[in-house]
Amino acid sequence: MIDPAAFVRWFRGALPYIHAHRGRTFVIHFGGEAVADEPRFASLVHDIALLHGLGIRLVLVPGIRPQIEARLQQRGIACRYHRGQRITDAAALECVKEAAGQVRVEIEARLSLGVADSPMAGMRLPVVSGNFITAKPLGVIDGIDFQYTGEVRRVDAPGIQALLAQERLVLIPPLGYSPTGEVFNLRAEAVATAVATALRADKFLILMEQPCRLDDEPVAQLTSSEARTHLHRKRFPAPVASHVEAAVTAVEGGVERAHLLDRHLDGALLLELFTRDGAGTLISRQPFESLRPARLDDIPGILELIAPLEREGVLVKRSREKLETDLADYCVIERDGLVIGCAALHAFPEVKMGELACLALHPDYRGENRGQRLLEHIEDRARRQGLERLFVLTTRTLHWFRERGFQPATFADLPVQRQRCYNAQRNSKVLIKCL
Ligand SMILES: CC(C)(COP(=O)(O)OP(=O)(O)OC[C@H]1O[C@@H](n2cnc3c(N)ncnc32)[C@H](O)[C@@H]1OP(=O)(O)O)[C@@H](O)C(=O)NCCC(=O)NCCS
Known part of the structure; x- marks a missing residue:
């Protein structure tokens, strides 16, 4: 029995993530073991269908090793094998082609499932494969x-992007074709890495056979340079190390973020993408969280962050247009693609004064000094x-600033220009700090 309150809370909590992921490109790689593992595979495909339904552009790169x-x-x-890589002679190549075909057909069949009593009722996803990889x-x-x-020699990124733009899900088995008309057996992870890099994907999600552990401890996030250092020191178990290597290569090649997930965890993709703490290991070039000047694409995030505070009367209402005009005044704290904090500095250079405005932290991230960091940044x-x-005008946060x-x-201490647009009804307190 579902707890309605918990469900509603969870669903509302997922909204910023749904918003942040829509229209983004994710490359998902999983081994042939995942395809062979029923009923888990049905759940994974179900989650993939859900992501597609939320407007995420998806490319799937399955492995086929057990099937070969x-x-x-x-x-x-x-x-x-030599150096961990399969030697593919003509007879083995036949097996590779068959295995690739089987896996492709199985995934396509799963994605076509749409009967009324299945979790994917009425979905029927359009999926396309093709000769996207030159080898x-x-x-x-x-x-x-x-x-x-x-x-991999080349990835047909424009071809893939054109299909993604038509809301097709792109499926790329680990085979490549040469201009001489030959077929080559490729490492699926190398294909996935090359595709994620060529597309400059927003996320590269690797579903592994085990969780990512560092010295036997779970690890939630690493920068690509930290991950490289740990790889050199051999601090990941062997099967995980090659996945970390792929993730780091992709991130260094321009992919925003790579996520390493244990596929045995039911709903790992959803937990990683739609919950605050995620479920796997995130590898990104920049630290997971950064304080930086606001950009145009932060505006929806800022509006979402301040809307509840505007409703409560803690912050004055700002229109999207006003935000756009004043964007250069704003800075944000971004955490894994979400705006979780913001502040603005409006300058009055003629009187050498500045107004600290729109200081706000997402409620989940308060009390950890981020407000202080934003203040120091504005100062x-x-x-x-x-x-x-x-100076700052505040109704409810007087003591935070006093401390x-x-x-x-007083009102008279404000720049004259600012006095003109003072909202007397709000009766805000005026506070000033000498820098
Ligand atoms: C004010 C705000 C930006 C502080 O962000 P933060 O990241 O939680 O701040 P810090 O971690 O640096 O500081 C936390 C401390 O401030 C205190 N604090 C938080 N809000 C406060 C308030 N309204 N009045 C007084 N103290 C407050 C906390 O209790 C905590 O102190 P404690 O650890 O001694 O209990 C955040 O609470 C917020 O977004 N509030 C709603 C928006 C707002 O009021 N903005 C100011 C508009 S002028």
Whole structure:
């Protein structure tokens, strides 16, 4: 029995994430083990369908290793590896092609499921595969000819993007084609990394066979340079290390964020993408959270953040137009793509004063010094602009400012220009701090 209050709370909490992810491009990679694992795979496809339904552009890159292995075994062909990479001769290539076909068909069938009593009733996702990957042979290494084992030479990013723009879900098996008309067996993770990089994807999600652990401890977030250092020191278990390597390569290649998830956790994708704490390990180039000047695409996030405070009368109402005009005055704290804090500095250079305005933190992130950091940032900005005093008008946050060096002042202390648009009804207190 679902708890209605918890459901409503959760759904409302997911809204900023839904908003932030819409229209973004995510590349999802999972191994052939995931495809073979029913009924878990049905749940994963269900979650993928949900993401598609929320307007996220999706590219799926499945692995096919167990499916290849099963075929080789059936035919009594020995698996040959060198340096962890399969040597694909003509007979093995047949198995690779069959395995790729099987996995593709299975995923397409799952995504087509739309009968009334299934969780995907009425969904029927349009899915497209194609020759998006140009490959070249890996060649001869240590005297060993890898034959039909190849590596990615080029990704047809415009072709993929055109399909994503038509709301198609793109499925890319780990095969590549050469201009000479040959087919090559590629490492699925390398294909996924190349695709995520070529598309400059917003997220690269890797569903792994185990959770990401660092020295046997779960780890929620790393910058790509921290992850590199840990890789050098061999602090990830072997199977995880190659996934971390792929994630770091993608992030260094321009992908916004890579997420490593344990696919055995039911709903791992949803937990990672729609909850505050996520469920896996995030790897990003920039630290997970940053304080920076506001950009145009932050405006929806800022409006969402301040709307409840405007309703409560804590902040004055600002229109989107006003925000756009004054955007250069604003800074934000961004955390994993969400605006969780903001503040503005409106300068009155003729009297060397500045107004600290629109200081707000998302309720989930208060009490951890972020308000203080925003204040210090605005103070620095003001000093750099040659301002000598900072004022603030507040109705409910008097003491917060008093405790941070602001002194009570009067209406007459405000710049004349500001006095003209003072809203007497709000009866805000005036506070001033000398910088
Ligand atoms: C005011 C605000 C920006 C502070 O952000 P924050 O990240 O929580 O701030 P910090 O972590 O730096 O400081 C937290 C401290 O401030 C205190 N504090 C929070 N709001 C306060 C208020 N309205 N009055 C007095 N103290 C307050 C907290 O109790 C805490 O102190 P404690 O640790 O001694 O209990 C945040 O609470 C907020 O967004 N409030 C709603 C919007 C608002 O009032 N903006 C100012 C408009 S002029």
